Amino acid sequence: MKNQKPIQDYYPDELSYCYGCGRNNEYGHHIKSYWDGDETVSHFTPKEYHIAIPGYVYGGLLASLIDCHGTGSAALAAYKAENRQPDTLPAFRFVTASLQVDFLKPTPLGVELELRGKIVEVKGRKVITEITVSANGEITVKGKVVAVQVPETFLK
Ligand SMILES: CCCCCCCCCC(=O)SCCNC(=O)CCNC(=O)[C@H](O)C(C)(C)COP(=O)(O)OP(=O)(O)OC[C@H]1O[C@@H](n2cnc3c(N)ncnc32)[C@H](O)[C@@H]1OP(=O)(O)O
Numbered sequence: 472m473k474n475q476k477p478i479q480d481y482y483p484d485e486l487s488y489c490y491g492c493g494r495n496n497e498y499g500h501h502i503k504s505y506w507d508g509d510e511t512v513s514h515f516t517p518k519e520y521h522i523a524i525p526g527y528v529y530g531g532l533l534a535s536l537i538d539c540h541g542t543g544s545a546a547l548a549a550y551k552a553e554n555r556q557p558d559t560l561p562a563f564r565f566v567t568a569s570l571q572v573d574f575l576k577p578t579p580l581g582v583e584l585e586l587r588g589k590i591v592e593v594k595g596r597k598v599i600t601e602i603t604v605s606a607n608g609e610i611t612v613k614g615k616v617v618a619v620q621v622p623e624t625f626l627k
Pocket residue numbers: 482486489491492538539542564565566567568569594595596597617619620621622625
């Protein structure tokens with residue numbers, strides 16, 4: 472992971488305004504996804520205002536983290552499946568088709584969260600990933616993301 476450029480930094484400028492992961496969105500979360508062995512990883516520290524009940528993280532934020540780490544992981548997996556680097560063409564751009572989230576335990580505020588992604592399937596234009604969120608080494612949330620390559624019509 473060290474010295475790796477996150478996949479989101481390869482997205483073109485005009486596609487980098489996503490609230491979850493767009494580097495050009497000054498209000499967004501700026502989620503960054505990397506390979507760590509066969510898994511993908513991302514880290515995020517919620518702000519004090521990302522609160523649900525006192526002391527715990529808002530579930531909608533956690534879903535957002537899973538969403539964008541899932542689409543980022545999909546892009547990483549698609550390049551890997553073709554044995555290509557992310558700066559090569561044609562570029563892979565994914566959006567979320569389906570997002571499932573299970574909140575297993577309350578997620579504490581005030582600590583860095585770790586997201587880890589497993590690539591379940593790469594098939595045609597679709598990549599399925601399973602994402603966990605951990606706080607203090609304990610998994611608190613699990614998610615499944617179906618990401619599909621953006622149709623050309625979406626980008627016009
Ligand atoms: C672009 C660069 C990065 C930008 C920022 C990253 C994004 C951050 C995450 C987001 O928030 S994205 C915003 C929320 N998502 C959307 O607005 C997507 C809206 N939905 C669509 O545009 C279309 O439904 C979609 C492109 C996702 C799929 O339409 P298609 O017509 O291209 O899909 P198609 O029917 O050809 O199906 C392709 C595969 O995906 C599967 N699929 C499609 N929708 C599904 C679904 N909802 N659940 C499960 N699987 C689904 C489908 O079964 C099929 O699998 P198989 O190849 O195995 O047959």
